[in-house]
Every structure is written in structure tokens, then in C-alpha cells.
Amino acid sequence: MSEPHDGLEGAVALVTGASRGVGRATVAWLRARGARVVASDLRPEVRELAEPDAVACLVGDVADEETAVRSVALAGERFGRLDILVNNAGRTVNKPLTETTVRDWDGLMGVNARGAFLHAREAFRAMRARGEGGAIVNVGSYTCTVALPEGSAYSASKGALAQLTKVIALEGGPHGIRANVVAPGVVETDLLDDIRDDSRAYLRSFAGAHPLGRVAQPAEIAEVIGFLASPRSSFMTGAVVAADGGFTAA
Amino acid sequence: MTRLDGKVALITGATGGIGTATADLFAEEGARLVLTDRDGAALEELATRLASSGADVLPVRLDVSSAEDWSAAVEAVRERFGVLHVLVTLAGVVDWPGIEGTTEEGWDRVIAVNQKGTWLAMRAVMPLLRASGNGSVVTTSSVLGLVGSGAAAAYQASKGAVRLLTKTAAVEYATQGVRVNSVHPGVVATPMIQEILDEQGDQQPDIVRTPMRRAALPHEIAPAYLFLASDESSYVTGSELVVDGGLTAH
Numbered sequence: 331m332s333e334p335h336d337g338l339e340g341a342v343a344l345v346t347g348a349s350r351g352v353g354r355a356t357v358a359w360l361r362a363r364g365a366r367v368v369a370s371d372l373r374p375e376v377r378e379l380a381e382p383d384a385v386a387c388l389v390g391d392v393a394d395e396e397t398a399v400r401s402v403a404l405a406g407e408r409f410g411r412l413d414i415l416v417n418n419a420g421r422t423v424n425k426p427l428t429e430t431t432v433r434d435w436d437g438l439m440g441v442n443a444r445g446a447f448l449h450a451r452e453a454f455r456a457m458r459a460r461g462e463g464g465a466i467v468n469v470g471s472y473t474c475t476v477a478l479p480e481g482s483a484y485s486a487s488k489g490a491l492a493q494l495t496k497v498i499a500l501e502g503g504p505h506g507i508r509a510n511v512v513a514p515g516v517v518e519t520d521l522l523d524d525i526r527d528d529s530r531a532y533l534r535s536f537a538g539a540h541p542l543g544r545v546a547q548p549a550e551i552a553e554v555i556g557f558l559a560s561p562r563s564s565f566m567t568g569a570v571v572a573a574d575g576g577f578t579a580a
Numbered sequence: 581m582t583r584l585d586g587k588v589a590l591i592t593g594a595t596g597g598i599g600t601a602t603a604d605l606f607a608e609e610g611a612r613l614v615l616t617d618r619d620g621a622a623l624e625e626l627a628t629r630l631a632s633s634g635a636d637v638l639p640v641r642l643d644v645s646s647a648e649d650w651s652a653a654v655e656a657v658r659e660r661f662g663v664l665h666v667l668v669t670l671a672g673v674v675d676w677p678g679i680e681g682t683t684e685e686g687w688d689r690v691i692a693v694n695q696k697g698t699w700l701a702m703r704a705v706m707p708l709l710r711a712s713g714n715g716s717v718v719t720t721s722s723v724l725g726l727v728g729s730g731a732a733a734a735y736q737a738s739k740g741a742v743r744l745l746t747k748t749a750a751v752e753y754a755t756q757g758v759r760v761n762s763v764h765p766g767v768v769a770t771p772m773i774q775e776i777l778d779e780q781g782d783q784q785p786d787i788v789r790t791p792m793r794r795a796a797l798p799h800e801i802a803p804a805y806l807f808l809a810s811d812e813s814s815y816v817t818g819s820e821l822v823v824d825g826g827l828t829a830h
Contacts, residue, residue, distance in 0.1 A: 495829075496830075499791055499826040499829040500829055500830065503792045503793060504791070506792075508792075508826075515815075540754075541750065541751045541755070541817065541818065542759075542817060543754065543755045546815040550815040551815070553813065553814075554813065557807050557812070557813075564800045565792065565796035565800040565801065565823050565824070565825050566804070566821070566822065566823045566824075567791060567792060567825060567826040567829065568822075568824075568826040568828065569821070569822040569824075571821060571822075572816070572818070572819035572820070573813075573815050573816045573819065574815075574819070575754070575817060576750045576751055576818040579746075579817065579819070580747075580818070
């Protein structure tokens with residue numbers, strides 16, 4: 331279902347956390363519109379996404395500076411440019427404040443905040459140097475704007491991401507570099523598969539907390555990311571876009 | 581070009597800058613249109629132009645602040661299409677004075693059109709939207725529904741009201757098959773404010789404060805309405821889409 335209207339034919343995007351969930355759905359959305367993608371993930375399974383001349387894969391930890399540098403360089407080497415960055419890689423820790431360890435905090439802030447910062451910095455440098463603008467889409471959470479108990483590190487990291495996004499928007503404006511953040515509610519992904527056996531049922535148990543009465547599917551969040559990545563949102567920058575089934579409206 | 585295929589959409593304030601751009605875009609994307617405006621002559625002209633390019637258009641002259649006009653309009657929609665999927669409220673008026681300069685007459689007019697008019701529109705069409713099983717309401721707030729400007733007292737009050745009217749409607753209708761979201765434009769080069777932009781040019785204070793250093797064109801705002809009207813935003817409700825070139829990221 332290629333839709334030239336989106337103006338993404340031939341565009342080049344870097345998507346982190348691309349191997350599954352929202353990241354994978356975002357890669358599929360971009361590919362359906364003719365964009366080329368650098369797909370990065372900590373999990374080697376990301377290599378399944380490789381397509382000659384269309385999807386280049388990279389395995390690395392987004393919290394490492396080197397991963398950000400390598401990823402942006404790979405976009406240049408393989409596709410000659412970088413138009414879009416989707417900072418999607420994220421982790422979560424659900425613990426009371428008093429149980430949260432330094433390791434929990436640093437690990438989570440490393441991925442959710444430092445990783446986004448490093449990739450945004452490298453992408454910004456490349457976009458500015460090329461002089462044709464760009465779009466940075468950060469994947470936040472409803473905890474960009476509201477707080478939840480037992481999520482001190484997570485909520486803090488997503489709050490940081492929202493503010494980071496706004497600063498990128500302010501600095502990027504004169505260069506035509508837009509930055510926005512998507513704030514989903516609970517999405518039925520495999521984010522928790524590694525830490526809970528009943529992760530899908532657990533995620534679906536949050537349906538009632540969303541006025542729509544259900545949790546989101548990854549493809550529904552990819553649509554919002556895609557909108558913010560495309561020229562359709564050419565005057566949007568610094569915005570926090572809730573895609574949370576009404577969670578933060580109530 | 582089929583994002584709204586099979587849908588019937590009603591747009592108020594259709595002959596304004598953003599209204600016309602939105603009507604054009606919705607027609608391109610396959611929607612059948614109910615276009616309303618207070619200016620009957622301009623409305624006929626717009627409807628004739630769209631119809632000549634193949635769109636199915638029902639023009640209805642309407643004052644959004646009149647409950648009687650809404651009853652008649654809904655009757656006309658039932659008769660012509662029998663169904664309605666989308667409501668876009670774009671009718672709006674502005675009054676620039678601050679607290680002490682605002683007259684009762686000025687206040688009442690702005691509140692009647694922007695605030696009461698949005699509620700009357702929702703009240704009138706909700707039965708049709710619910711019956712469609714897949715309805716979407718997109719209201720028009722503003723960056724002046726989010727932050728203070730030190731002027732336009734009535735306008736700011738009305739746009740703040742639209743923001744929360746939207747959120748409570750989102751919660752009320754979330755499980756009844758109708759999503760409700762608001763768009764918050766920043767500085768847009770519409771006829772409504774073109775005079776001011778012409779006078780002050782790049783030095784217009786809001787342009788200076790906009791990180792992208794320019795006003796939006798109406799066709800950069802219309803895609804926000806399209807996204808929220810279409811099924812692409814299926815998990816987005818009670819959300820606000822800020823399209824302001826970074827103005828409120830400060």
C-alpha cells in the first residue's frame with residue numbers, strides 16, 4: 331500500500347529498538363511508503379529485517395555512544411543521507427522507590443534518556459551538515475506528562491525525554507529539524523516478555539485504565555510515529571502527542 | 581488518496597483558510613463532504629469548485645452558535661447521506677483586546693461561536709457519529725488554548741474551554757465508537773491574521789518566538805485534521821495535536 335502522498339519515497343530513517351513491537355511496526359510502516367531504513371537493536375534478531383538496498387541492520391546498545399555514531403554513519407554509507415530518526419528503544423522497571431537500585435536507575439536512564447540523547451545528537455549533526463532539515467520522533471509514554479506509582483526511574487526517564495525533545499525542537503527550528511514525542515499508553519508489545527511469563531495478559535489487564543477500553547496495538551502507534559516523521563506534520567515541532575486511548579484526558 | 585474513502589465528513593468554517601485547505605484535502609482523500617459556513621456566497625463558490633472536480637458536496641449555510649441551524653443541518657445530512665463519520669469544527673472568531681479592553685459584546689460573540697458553537701456541533705451530530713460505529717470529532721483549539729499571551733482575553737478563554745470540552749467528550753464517548761481530539765495551530769497565514777503578518781512581517785513577535793521562524797501555511801495544518809479524522813489514529817482520543825512550529829516548546 332505505497333502512498334506517495336506521505337512524501338517518504340526514498341527518505342532514509344534510523345529506527346532504534348527495531349527488532350520487535352512498536353519499532354518493528356514502524357519499520358514496516360516506513361517500508362510500505364518507500365523509505366529506506368537503518369534498523370538497530372540490542373537483539374541480534376534485528377538482522378531478520380535486512381533487505382538489500384532498503385534495510386540495513388545494526389546490533390548495538392543505544393546507551394553506548396559508539397552505537398549512535400555507527401548507526402548514523404551507516405545511514406550515510408549505505409543510503410547517502412539521514413532524514414528521520416525514531417528513538418524507539420526503551421526499557422521499563424516497575425518497582426517501588428525504596429526497592430529501586432542504582433543499577434535499575436542507571437540502566438533505564440541509559441537506554442531511555444541517554445540513548446535518545448546520543449542518537450539525537452548524532453542525527454542532528456548529520457541533518458544540519460546536509461542542510462535539508464529532518465524529523466526526530468522520540469517514543470515516550472503517558473509518563474511524559476503524568477506519573478505512576480512504582481515507576482520512578484521509568485517516569486523520570488520519559489519526563490526527561492519529553493524535555494529533551496522540546497530542546498531539540500528549539501535548537502532545530504532554524505535548521506528545519508523538527509522533533510516531537512509520541513506518548514502512548516499501554517501497548518501490547520513484547521517489552522515485558524523477558525521479565526514476565528504472562529506479559530501479554532498482564533499488559534491487556536490495563537485495558538480498563540484507558541477510556542477506549544483496550545490497550546494499543548503496535549501498528550496504531552507506528553501510524554502516529556509515521557505522521558510525525560513525514561512532511562504531513564511539517565509545522566509540528568516540540569509537541570507531545572498523546573496516543574493513549576484517552577488515558578491522559580481523564 | 582483513499583484515507584477517508586467511504587466516510588462522510590462535516591466541516592464548519594469551511595471557507596476560511598484552514599477550512600478550505602481541509603476541505604480540499606478531505607475531498608482528495610475520498611470523503612463525501614458536508615461544508616458549513618456563515619458566508620453563504622463563499623460557501624457556494626467553494627462547493628461548486630469542489631463538485632466540479634468530482635467531489636460529493638453538500639453545502640449548508642449555518643451559524644454554529646444557533647441550535648436551530650444545527651437541527652436543520654443534521655436533518656439535511658440525514659436526508660442526503662444518511663450517515664456521518666467525521667465532524668471537524670473550524671468556525672472561529674477572534675477578538676484581540678485584553679481583560680479591560682474586552683467589551684461584553686465582544687466576549688459574548690467569541691464565546692458563542694468558538695465555545696458554545698463547538699458544543700452545539702458535538703451535541704447535534706453525536707447521534708449520527710455514534711450510529712456510524714466509527715466516528716471522529718476534531719475540534720480547533722489553539723496555542724492560545726494552552727498558554728497565555730497577555731491579550732485576546734475572550735479568545736483565550738474560549739480556546740481553553742474547547743481543549744477541555746474535547747477531553748471530556750473523549751472520555752464520555754470512548755466506548756461508544758467516537759474519538760474526540762483537538763488541533764492547536766500556532767501562527768498560520770490565514771486571511772484572519774494575514775493583515776497583521778503583512779504589517780509586521782518577520783518582526784511579528786509570534787514569528788520571532790516561533791523556533792521555525794515562520795508562519796504555517798494552511799495546507800500544513802490540514803493534514804493534522806486528516807490524521808485525526810482517519811482510522812490511522814485509531815488509538816488517539818482526548819489528545820491534542822499542537823501544530824505550532826515549536827512556539828509552545830519554549
